[in-house]
Amino acid sequence: MVDGATLERLCGRKSTGGSNPPPSAKPITMKRDVYILAGPTASGKSSIASTLAREMGAWILSADSMLVYKGMDIGTAKPSAAEREEFHMGGVDLVTPAEEFSSGKWLERAGEWIKSVPEAKPVIIVGGTGLYFSALLRGLDRKWEKPAPAYPVIKIDRTVVRSRIAARLDTMFLEGLEAEKVALHREYPVWSKTAALAIGYREGDDKEKIFIRTCQLAKRQDTWFRHQASAIYVEPTVEAVRECWKKYGPWTVQF
Numbered sequence: 717m718v719d720g721a722t723l724e725r726l727c728g729r730k731s732t733g734g735s736n737p738p739p740s741a742k743p744i745t746m747k748r749d750v751y752i753l754a755g756p757t758a759s760g761k762s763s764i765a766s767t768l769a770r771e772m773g774a775w776i777l778s779a780d781s782m783l784v785y786k787g788m789d790i791g792t793a794k795p796s797a798a799e800r801e802e803f804h805m806g807g808v809d810l811v812t813p814a815e816e817f818s819s820g821k822w823l824e825r826a827g828e829w830i831k832s833v834p835e836a837k838p839v840i841i842v843g844g845t846g847l848y849f850s851a852l853l854r855g856l857d858r859k860w861e862k863p864a865p866a867y868p869v870i871k872i873d874r875t876v877v878r879s880r881i882a883a884r885l886d887t888m889f890l891e892g893l894e895a896e897k898v899a900l901h902r903e904y905p906v907w908s909k910t911a912a913l914a915i916g917y918r919e920g921d922d923k924e925k926i927f928i929r930t931c932q933l934a935k936r937q938d939t940w941f942r943h944q945a946s947a948i949y950v951e952p953t954v955e956a957v958r959e960c961w962k963k964y965g966p967w968t969v970q971f
Contacts, residue, residue, distance in 0.1 A: 755870030779843025
């Protein structure tokens, strides 16, 4: 889990330098209608999206910068293997912790995944990484001259979110977060800069430190969506999101 501002610093485009022209961008040609749900960590968005996906028979694309990492299961609250299979979930388990990742790479992999989705299948995009939504809806140009279309963002009560984070941490430690961390560092001694930002996987991270960092992350994500997105705020219930999608959706996007 990492906020958009930090990810942008790490994953910005490198200067091409010299007189050589930059490589031409890969043309974006595929359009699809999708249903979007964004929001901070522990806001309940994933559960809501799963419930609605079952109703709609939809496939799900994750827009979460830490779910892309293989083996980071407990600490990222990654959906179970059964859920990933049920929803043909994209954007999950794409690279190892030793590999760098970016919004551009996510957009490329999302484009590959969308080609596998039957045209008759609805698509839900859910996550908390604002840069992924901006890459999809506004392009990779960091100037973002094109305004972002309005899309649903879970409205949170920070007191409720803190309580959810605390409860989720208890579950994570019971499920073996510490053992998962040790095993991953044994298998991948050197982590990429982006993977190293994952909360709960640093050496010396205890429950209190993880709780504080996760609450800070939720606050940063909430602030990002308030200032960098054209948010349609929606209450964290299945009914509210369903009505929002009926009123405003679907959103036509290019991959």
